[in-house]
Amino acid sequence: MAKVKTQYVCQNCGYISPRYLGRCPNCGEWNTLVEEKVAPSKSSSTNTLRRIGGATTKPELLGEVSFTNEQRIKTDLGELNRVLGGGVVPGSLVLIGGDPGIGKSTLLLQVSSQLSRHGKILYVSGEESASQIKMRAQRLDINSEQLYIYPQTDMDEIKATINDLKPDAVIIDSVQTMQEPEIQSATGSVAQIREVTSDLMKIAKGQGVTVFVVGHVTKGGTIAGPKVLEHMVDTVLYFEGDLNHSYRILRAVKNRFGSTNELGIFEMREGGLYEVTNPSEIFLEERLKNANGSAIVVSMEGTRPILVEIQALITPSVFGNAQRTASGLDRNRVSLIMAVLEKRAGLLLQNQDAYLKAAGGVKLNEPAIDLAMAISIASSYKDRGTNPAECYVGEIGLTGEVRRVTQIEQRVAEAAKLGFERIIVPSNNLKGWTPPTGIEVIGVATLAQAIKVALG
Template identity: 50%
Template sequence: MKQKTIFLCSDCGYESPKWYGKCPSCGAWNTLSEYKVKPETATRGVLAADHRGTGQNKPTLLSDIDSATESRFQSGIGELDRVLGGGAVHGSFVLVGGEPGIGKSTLLLQMCQEMCRAAKVLYVSGEESLRQIKLRASRLGIRASNLFILAETDMDEIIHETDLLEPDILIIDSIQTVYRRDLTAAPGGTTQIKECAMSLMQYAKRHSVTIFIVGHVNKEGTLAGPKILEHMVDCVLYFEGEQTGPFRCLRAAKNRFGSTNEIGVFEMSDRGLLEVQNPSAAMLAGHPTGASGNCIACVMEGSRPLLAEVQALVAKTQFGVPRRTAAGVDYNRMVLLLAILEKRAGLFLSGSDAYVNVVGGMRLDEPAADLPMVLAITSSFRDKPLPEGVMSFGEVGLTGELRAVSCASQRIWEAYRLGFHTCIVPDQDVGEVPEHMNVVKVKTVQQALQAVL
């Protein structure tokens, strides 16, 4: 029979019988890739007989299913276990994504050091030879007796060797290099990634083997391959950070066994990735004193309060259109706050360039970072530094009012622990606070500026 061809969108997984320049589902351009489907050689009657099933897998009552807590094991890296929700679950399928060179392979190889003490680990590399992995492991000081290395890209060979070894943990580095021989598509394409991931997912659930796969990201910063890849796995971890900076952040974009708000912070060194036990103190190291244009913010990352330094630079522009640049904060949010300051606080910012940066490579997406941005921008515009020991948090509304944020007491206690004595917060119930902490409650942006500038 004639081989059937369909086209699959790499962004949303939309299937189409013919090629389009623009995906009809998500509207993305040039994302449809060709996918050849095996011809159906059986007749309708044979197919009906094949689909009757063997009766081995029958429906089960919900009340009869064992509701015991899922079994977890520790990876030996505290920050990774925090993001996973207390450790990796047996039989789970975890995807680790990030830019090339950010430290994905280093993190997984260091993870093997501790896990090999109680489990058998198979590390499959499609990008490095056995000698290269050995050299990297020696540089990181990794000595594990139960760690097996396989340099292979053929999925059938990987499954065969895994069946023979019967490991507890399987690591694939990376999914873009693995291919199946029965598919005509090239390795790294939409078809290959989808089919290989499906084979690994079925193997993980059938044999209760925990599988970690490494995935690269494209130029837009999303995982390369079909969007359906994120739906197959149980957990999606993103490894972020500036390659020129020392800090790396591990975030959970999806986690079926834990929270997606937790982050893990690492520092890249010549000995590999080191856990940062106190991220707030690390982010504030080198904080300038007596300089205008900076303010300390406190944001919540899951259950952990983090302090970060927000810097701003406002300078008169020499051109008709002022320039706006944001690093570590949302650009549109920064532009919105500039408009609020001009309208509600009377600052003439339309004739000045504005630059906002978060020190240390952190990204602040929480609305509680609005007030620190406003204070940093105003401090730079007036060229007047904020008093020492001041921290702030709060969401700014379009009318210039300050809105309440969650976990106010935790934020204040974290600031007090790091030596801050004054907190500028919205007018809300902050709960129990340290005795020597000066909590200044304000209702509007104007009151916040009058309190410190």
């Protein structure tokens, strides 16, 4: 009988050590190494990966590879279709992560009901019983004859059921609760998650079954388990939001079938998740008129322009070192913009505490938000309100210049559609296109010029 070896595996990054260590040398986290017993494998994992769907692959010339255009399946949720790149791709492996209670199971139960119109759906739950899922389905008014509920955590049983039922899509809720009987480590460990995901990948690619996988997240907001989990799947979606608010944001961070910059916005109601077709109105509906420290930016999330309010509060610092706090914005970008304002625009900010926020819980991280951040900071510092019918788009350089941004036509058109009367943009973006009627487009070349136009 072969000897069973013992190793210590980091539950955060998957690092393997022959002995226990208090701190993982790979990711630097403390107390994440867990003891696992490793039994000798019966077959080579390399040979297993080469056989996808039971057929041994062989090298082919690129010109001789047969290819058929992917037929995407549309759901009733247009926001989800856009984030996925146009719909659900058959045979794809989609990973959805999010905080507990954010609505991942609700979203997938609704999607399962909609996909059941096109074929059989197997909903595998390792966290809830069939009666609990039935209660949620009644609340969501879901009753499909093609939707099968299967409370199970044993992967051998799940694979046998998939072979017998032959579903068109499988929902795994969640991957951390599934267990491979051949692996000796505990459920939810790195080894278990890696093997479970590997089996699901073979099912998706070999049998053409669409697989949705729910993944838990860590305290840092990333999906729990080894990073290889995200590398193995086709699409990684994050379901974000504040439990105290009804709005949820679905964001793609990896997508082999579409853009990774798309954003879908939903509202959680008693009857489930409903898509928000015009999120700009939500982000602006509670804005105070003539409030100082407020500026509207037209940000691009994938192919969609979204108007978001950036708020700034500048107050004299009580302590020696001024604080820089940001919510929904990059803190380093805030510090950079404030340094440029002090050096190029003459604002004395070194003894001022700065608190910035992107209203509505959205996260902004593109260069075009620089100008709106600078205007909101200058507005709060000078205690002057901005024009409520005005918005700002532009990137700021370290020398104080306002640099051009991409997709300026879509940004201006979205601002005009929502009733804004004036938009300040980089002067270099004024060439080669005609602004729509009803909105005044003002080009600025420097940060000082933009502040003078916006605040007088």
